[in-house]
Amino acid sequence: MNEVVVLTPERILEVTEDVLRRYGLAKATVVDVARALDVSHGSVYRHFPSKASLREAVAKRWLDRLSAPLLKIAEASGPAPARLDKWLRTMFAIKHERLGDDPEMFATYLTLAREACKAVNCHKDCLVDQAAKILSDGVEQGSFEIADVKVTARAIFDATSRFHHPGHAEEWSDPGTPARIDAVLALLLKGLEAPRKR
Amino acid sequence: MNEVVVLTPERILEVTEDVLRRYGLAKATVVDVARALDVSHGSVYRHFPSKASLREAVAKRWLDRLSAPLLKIAEASGPAPARLDKWLRTMFAIKHERLGDDPEMFATYLTLAREACKAVNCHKDCLVDQAAKILSDGVEQGSFEIADVKVTARAIFDATSRFHHPGHAEEWSDPGTPARIDAVLALLLKGLEAPRKR
DNA sequence: TGACTGACAGATATTGAAATCTGTCAGCGA
DNA sequence: TCGCTGACAGATTTCAATATCTGTCAGTCA
Structure with missing residues (x-):
């Protein structure tokens, strides 16, 4: 099958939590999250309207x-x-x-x-x-x-x-x-x- | 009499409180306090061993x-x-x-x-x-x-x-x-x- | 003599230019 | 068509040079 892993809000949240843990709230950026997910940061904005809403989720x-x-x-x-x-x-x-x-x-x-x-x-x-x-x-x-x-x-x-x-x-x-x-x-x-x- | 106003801890504290109120904790410096008292900042250190002790007093x-x-x-x-x-x-x-x-x-x-x-x-x-x-x-x-x-x-x-x-x-x-x-x-x-x- | 000054060393804060980030969107490719 | 990309404008952050501050102390003056 070799199914492509799709970008879901859940997956973004999981990775964001990791990034937040690794870098801390002050240093973590949306670009970091996108990098960890291996997508462009624009894609993250497709699922969450802002950094604040991502952080809140x-x-x-x-x-x-x-x-x-x-x-x-x-x-x-x-x-x-x-x-x-x-x-x-x-x-x-x-x-x-x-x-x-x-x-x-x-x-x-x-x-x-x-x-x-x-x-x-x-x-x-x-x-x-x-x-x-x-x-x-x-x-x-x-x-x-x-x-x-x-x-x-x-x-x-x-x-x-x-x-x-x-x-x-x-x-x-x-x-x-x-x-x-x-x-x-x-x-x-x-x-x-x-x-x-x- | 024309008595010279002496520098007392009490007078320093009064002025420091004013300075703190005017500039805020983050901005107020010992130099500001000394300026307000019209003395050198070294004189303030004669009465209080450190900025922290002055602030605490x-x-x-x-x-x-x-x-x-x-x-x-x-x-x-x-x-x-x-x-x-x-x-x-x-x-x-x-x-x-x-x-x-x-x-x-x-x-x-x-x-x-x-x-x-x-x-x-x-x-x-x-x-x-x-x-x-x-x-x-x-x-x-x-x-x-x-x-x-x-x-x-x-x-x-x-x-x-x-x-x-x-x-x-x-x-x-x-x-x-x-x-x-x-x-x-x-x-x-x-x-x-x-x-x-x- | 003793309160005060002012110059000093090291620590801390400010500043502005350069780098990075946020949020948008036209366009690409499946 | 639809999810994604990547370039972009404006906002924010970084960084290093510069300025200011803290705390000390030898020396002045009354």
Whole structure:
């Protein structure tokens, strides 16, 4: 058959991620991506209208892979308080891990977060929805007492920014961080708790 | 008398703050400061060992002026929950206000915060101590139930980072911010609350 | 004597010309 | 026809020469 490999958006994204990892966000150019794909850079523009949109699509893929394991926890069954605790700790752990394993992509993510781009906002909304799912499970189970699930989910997200927002990444390696996570989570879970029945 | 104006650290700090405000952190030089003081730049080095120490001393002054009004609230009397709420909201308001009124100094502060310099860490510790003071008042009054006041004070500080850490300053102008502050504070205050006696 | 100056070395920042990149599009070749 | 190429204009980045700055110190002056 000797089938010619066609240029698909998916293939471009894969290669762009590699190029971004190799050269870093600041140095990577569309010409580099085209070279790695062995096509002219004009062809890349046939699939993505601008460098920014290409960069954003790569970030979206990266962020989607990040939220997938969290979705599993959010949609699992079981007591909501333990699930929320696990969900938050897993989120912190995944981001922390990525900072170590994939620093160039993390820097890209940080830049995009600063630009408040669509992909990142969408990612945040998606995570807040996952948290809201756990909270409403908790209300149903009688473990939580919450006026507005959506607003409270965002409050949980905001209150844990220190541990998941990329702007605080440098602080994560501080040796006191695990203890500080414990303290904030304890406080938040107590704040959500329904008054004990007797 | 016609007294000659002497060169004191205080006068240098005052002028440096002006220069920093006028030129911005990136552009301001020790030579500019010396020119504004009408002395040679060597004289400035007689009072401060380096540009970094001068910059840090200016930041310290600026931060001390910021925490002074908060100290009043922390040391006041009255019910701790309302006082903590007021203390936090005042902190957010002061920082927010300074971002608007004094953007160059704010950028300096942001840079120093990123460098995790001594003056900023000291400022943070000082604020956490103020929060701890209110919390321990609350424990005495029976309003709060807290295992470790110091740890919890830091947790409160961490959980409100989104609203006071300069790295989040761009997000403060978001129209949803007041509602998000309300949501986080409600959650935290409920988490501190001692179980009702009956 | 002791606060201040000003010249200096090495480090850092500025600048402008040259190189490269982004985004477009007329045209090629399958 | 349709995906791709490659040349192009304007924007951005690089690079090296030049200027400025930081921090020091021997010397001045009151």
